[in-house]
Each structure stands twice: as C-alpha cells, then as structure tokens.
Amino acid sequence: MSTNTTDNTRKVTTRRLIEMKQRGEKISMLTAYDYSSAKIIDGAGIDVILVGDSASNVMAGNVTTLPITLDQMIYHAKSVMKGTKRALVVVDLPFGSYQGNSKEALASAIRIMKESHAEAVKMEGGSEIRESVERILSAGIPVMGHLGLTPQSINKFGTYNVRARQKEEADKLIEDALMLQEIGCFAIVLEKIPADLARQVAEKLTIPLIGIGAGPGVDGQVLVMHDMLGINQGFSPRFLRRYADLASIMNDAVGHYIDDVKSGAFPTIEESY
Ligand code: KIV
Numbered sequence: 621m622s623t624n625t626t627d628n629t630r631k632v633t634t635r636r637l638i639e640m641k642q643r644g645e646k647i648s649m650l651t652a653y654d655y656s657s658a659k660i661i662d663g664a665g666i667d668v669i670l671v672g673d674s675a676s677n678v679m680a681g682n683v684t685t686l687p688i689t690l691d692q693m694i695y696h697a698k699s700v701m702k703g704t705k706r707a708l709v710v711v712d713l714p715f716g717s718y719q720g721n722s723k724e725a726l727a728s729a730i731r732i733m734k735e736s737h738a739e740a741v742k743m744e745g746g747s748e749i750r751e752s753v754e755r756i757l758s759a760g761i762p763v764m765g766h767l768g769l770t771p772q773s774i775n776k777f778g779t780y781n782v783r784a785r786q787k788e789e790a791d792k793l794i795e796d797a798l799m800l801q802e803i804g805c806f807a808i809v810l811e812k813i814p815a816d817l818a819r820q821v822a823e824k825l826t827i828p829l830i831g832i833g834a835g836p837g838v839d840g841q842v843l844v845m846h847d848m849l850g851i852n853q854g855f856s857p858r859f860l861r862r863y864a865d866l867a868s869i870m871n872d873a874v875g876h877y878i879d880d881v882k883s884g885a886f887p888t889i890e891e892s893y
Contacts, residue, residue, distance in 0.1 A: 632667050632708040634740060634762045634806035640667075640839070641828040647807075647840025649830050650848070653679050653696040657845060658703030666707050668830070670742065670842060671697045673712040673772070678846040685771045686715045690728055697736030710740040710764050715772040718743055718752050725752035729761050742809065744770035746796025750803065757804045765800040767793050768834065769812035780857075782833070784813045797821050797829075809842060810834040812859070833859035 630636075640647055649668035652658040653675040661669065675696050676688035690713075697711045711732050718725035729741045740762035743749055753763050768783045777783075784790045793813065800808055807828045810818050815835025822829045822838045831838035843860065846852040850865040880886035 629706065631706055634708065637667070637708065637807055637828050638826070641826070647828055647830060649840055649842035650845045651675075651842070652700050652703075652845055655699040655703040658700040658707075658709075661845065662704045662707045667840070668842075669700060669704055669707045669709050671700050671709065671711040671736075671738065672742075672844065673714050674844050676714075678844060678852050684774050686774070688714045690714055690717045690731060694732060694735045697732060697738045701737050708740065709738045710742050711736060711738045712742050718756075719745075719749065722752040722755040725749075726755045726759055729756045730759065733761055740764055740806070742766055744772045746792065747799060750799065753800065753805065754803050763800075763805045764830075765797070765805045765808035766811065767796055767800075767808060767813075768810045771811075780812070782812050782814065784817055790814075790817050793817065794821055794824065797825060801825050801827050810838060812857075833857065 637647055647667050648665075649670055650661050650666050651670045651672040651674055652661055653671060658669055671693065673685040673688050673693065675692070676682045676685045679696070680688065680692075682688070693711060693714050697709070700709055713725070713728055713732070717728035725743075732738055732741055741756065742764040743753060743756075744766040746765075746767055753765070756763055769777075769780060771780070774780065784793045790813075794817075797808055797810075805827060807830060808825070809830050809832065810821065811831075812833035815837060818829065818831055818834035819837025828839035830840040830842050832842045844852070847855055847860050848863050850862045850867050851870075853867050877886070
C-alpha cells in the first residue's frame with residue numbers, strides 16, 4: 621500500500637476531481653489495460669485509471685496508437701473495470717471511432733459505456749471534434765479532453781516533439797481548452813507542451829488539467845504504467861520518471877526459474893502432490 625494521504629475508500633467521481641482541483645489536491649492518474657494491474661494500482665490509491673489507446677503500443681507492440689480497435693479497447697476496459705473499486709475509469713475512444721461524424725462518435729462512446737461499464741471517455745482534439753464531444757456529452761457520458769501532443773494525429777505532425785511552442789499553436793490550445801470546459805468536459809489531458817503554457821491554462825480553467833510532459837503547474841499527472849514501472853524500456857523521454865525496473869526484476873526471476881527447471885531444483889517434493 622502506498623503512503624499517500626488520499627482517502628483510499630471513497631469512490632472517485634468526475635465531480636470529486638473538480639473538488640480536488642478546488643482544494644489544490646493533485647490528481648494521480650496511470651494507465652492500465654488488464655484486471656491484475658488495475659487491481660494493484662487501484663489498491664495503491666490511484667485516483668484515475670486510464671484505459672489508454674497506448675495499449676496499442678505497450679500491449680500489442682504496434683508503433684503507433686492508430687491500429688487499436690474499438691472492440692479491443694472494450695476488451696481492455698472490461699478487464700480493468702473488474703479489478704477497480706475506487707478509481708475513476710476513463711477509456712480512450714480509439715482512432716477512427718469518433719472523427720468521422722458525431723453520430724458514429726456517440727455510438728462508439730455508448731458501446732464503451734454499455735459493454736465495459738467504464739465511467740468516462742477521453743477524446744483527442746479541440747475545435748475539430750467539438751460536435752462529437754457535444755453529442756456524447758448530451759447523452760450523459762462524461763468526456764475528458766486531450767490537447768497538445770495528440771498521438772492519434774502522428775501522421776499529420778510527423779514527430780512526437782513538444783507541441784505549442786509557437787504563439788499561434790499556443791493560442792489555439794488555450795481557445796480549445798476553454799471551449800472544452802465551456803461545453804462540459806470534466807477534465808483535460810495536456811500532453812508534451814511547455815510548462816509555462818500548461819500552468820497558464822490550468823490557472824484559466826476551473827476543470828482539472830492532467831499533464832504528461834506538461835510540467836508541475838497543472839492539477840495532476842498521468843504516466844503510462846508500463847513506462848513508469850520500467851516494463852517498457854525502449855522509451856525514455858525527459859518527462860518520464862521510472863519508479864521501478866520491473867523488466868530487470870522479471871528477467872532475473874525468469875532466468876532463476878529456467879535454471880531451476882533445467883537443474884531439477886523445481887519442483888521439490890513439498891511443491892508436489
Ligand atoms: O493512451 C494513453 O496512454 C494516453 C496518455 C499518454 C495520456 O492518452
């Protein structure tokens with residue numbers, strides 16, 4: 621169990637996240653894609669679990685988030701929901717499930733809510749997807765926005781470099797954030813933008829801003845669990861702090877197991893029936 625001071629029993633809701641911002645209490649968020657991991661991080665007291673489309677990278681081994689399907693996201697979300705009691709569970713709408721038109725977007729969001737029992741969806745983009753966000757919100761489905769670096773648009777941007785360094789893009793990001801708040805989003809993820817800009821946006825908004833590579837001036841932080849636990853070792857951006865080296869621990873344990881099997885040291889009589 622972690623030593624954090626968060627109330628570890630009360631269910632986290634979208635409303636509670638807004639109250640946390642009002643109190644100045646930072647919000648912790650991590651990704652999870654399966655039952656066992658969700659159970660561990662929920663038990664440790666994480667506030668929000670994101671069933672991210674980063675599952676495409678860390679679970680399926682794809683280079684981008686684009687290939688993951690709505691069915692696959694629902695499969696991951698269902699597993700996470702079974703392992704979660706306290707955290708708010710948010711599910712990414714995958715690429716291609718909401719950009720076409722707002723009816724399709726609503727149908728995708730409804731499938732996620734109905735089939736996985738998750739509590740909110742996350743969508744990448746600002747003014748371009750306004751109609752879809754509004755339609756989903758009007759059905760009573762909470763939406764978390766996602767601005768800055770939006771990995772589903774990697775083929776448009778061409779790189780995963782820091783976004784919104786130029787005034788024009790920074791101004792659009794501020795406008796988009798205000799618009800997402802105005803239409804009813806309960807929170808926004810800000811990915812890989814300058815810390816000063818992220819702080820400015822957090823000060824302008826009453827809904828929480830959760831940063832990843834957006835510095836300390838926002839209302840909470842999110843990381844991909846496989847990156848921060850050192851399971852995924854091939855990714856080391858400046859913003860990533862590694863809290864464990866699970867790849868080495870797993871490698872050593874598996875090596876030890878192989879040795880024991882090969883030598884006959886496992887199993888013993890006590891480990892047999
Ligand atoms: O899919 C994901 O993991 C995300 C986070 C990086 C915010 O969107």
